[in-house]
Amino acid sequence: MDNWYLSPGIITTSVLILIVLIAAALILVAQVNKYLEKMHTQAAKKEKLAFSEYLINLETAEVEQVLEERRKALGHRLTGRELGSGQKPTDQRGLISKLSLDPDRPFFDEKKSLPAEQKTSSALTRLIMAYLSAATFWLVFGTLIGQYLGMKFVLPELDSISWLSFGRIRPVHTNTVFWGWSSLAMIGLAYYVVTRTSNNTIYSYKWGWTAFWMINGMLVAGNLCLMAGINNGGGEYREYIWPVALLFIVALLITFFNFYKTIASRKIGEIYISNWYILAGLLWTLVLSVIGYLPFSGLGETVTQGYYMHQGVGMWFMTFTLGLIYYYLPTSLNKPIYSYSLGVLAFWTQMLFYTMIGTHHFVFSPLPWWLQTVAIVFSAGMFIPVVAGTTNFLMTMKGSWKAISSSYVLPFFLVGVIFYFVGSTQGSVQALRFTNDLWHFTDFNVAHSHMTMYGIISFILWACIYAIVPRLSLREPRQLMVGMHFWFAFIGLMAYMISLMAGGTLKGMSWIEGKPFIESVTLMMPFWVWRAIGGTMMFFSHLVFAWNIYTMLRHLKTEKIHANALS
């Protein structure tokens, strides 16, 4: 235990955190650079102003003299022979290949095509906005609950109402941010991707709205049930009872068919890679949800929980979000993905490897040898798509780094992509012998789940939302507010993660040393305070995000009224 900090797991985790901090520093430098440039422009403006003031302070006679000189200067006309060209023009070396006698438009023969957003129908815009607004609402609600839970760690005597007890509202927090925020935002963003890349209108708006109300209905009913103490037992992330969860499953089925029908009747030859990921994510999650709610018992129940929890992250959130990155990242940069083939390879790897690796949670169990061994082999194999995917996204951004300071979408993408690498790798490092012993069952895992679900999924969803909503509503949010959203979310997440990682490590060490349990509780106090501070910053950033969405949507409403008035 003397040199515990030299253990490979601890060193790798520290390096991974350092990568994120370096990325943040680079973004900050880019932003500061932009700020300095702005200051420089302002200095030039001031100089101009000073000159105007100089003119104002002049005597009348002096002004007249200045004006006279200026009048003369303006009156000067070129003779056309200043460069000595009295000769007839000839092209002795044959340099001119085309001569236009129409000098009015020598360069601009073609008009720029209409921006894509204008092609989006108002019915689709309304549907997408409904999904994104509901997602925003659930994000604020879900993290408000998270904020309250974080405070309970520091002030356990905060309340004594059964509906607000920790055990009941903790699943309200997780289920709301999973199914309310992430899932609704993902589906909403996918409606745009599916229609645009298929060059088609959505098959059925009615189905889209039905699924929308079903998912929201599930969240309202599910949360009320959870708070009233009606739940599905210890099945983490499937605490909603089956009649409630059925609403989500049916909504997924409807959404799948809606997307499938739209893509099947597409007006272009191939199916763009994003649609592969989106359809596969929906299909896999349907299978997953059904299996997750089958009534197994005993060991079967435990195996199902491991499968459900593991695949839920990999086959729903990660698969679907990857699909969105393959569309929104290249669109924001207006250049294609660096390697499309790698995206296709990563798709099949995700499908095949991820399906099999859930079993690596059961290497201690009496499952068949081949199943356990294949899980280990494919788990190691998952590093390939993660590293290749990260490189692919970074290579796509290559050459556009300067755009990071002038774009409010790209910093979100960059942080999301870096967390994609860091979060995925960290999970594996946690499985190392010493780190597993040290961190398992401590607050370290809470930090890890926030690094992935927040650092990867939420940051990428925000990037996509900021890329698309201004196009649909024709109104951009204020730059300052987007900056506030980004930095509060990022710094808050870092404070949250680092405090829980540090505290979790100390807690684990105290357990290994065999100290009394209560010591490990009291030693966490300062780290839980920092967790609450970080969580508060994250929650504040969500309020800013909700405000940004509101300002863009308000404009959309005004536009609609204007359009109605004109028609």
Place this chain on the structure above:
Amino acid sequence: MKKHLFSALLFIYGAPRAALACDVCEKNQPAALRGIMHGPGPESNLDFIIVAAASIIVLLTLAYSLRYLIRPNENGPEHIKNIVIEK
């Protein structure tokens, strides 16, 4: 290098189980996986064929990933990936 990397990754996943592998399990496991895995050993040669196939798939994935990363060769303007561009 690739092989070393692969062994290292395999170790990362296998390591925590090594701490818990008991003598009986040690005996059940094939020599190469002793100390890495817990639980029952292979039941027939079919098990080895399945694991070998999985390993080949992983190695092929690695090879193709490097190929597509180093040289995507998707320069044609008609390539599907270009549909995201707004002219």
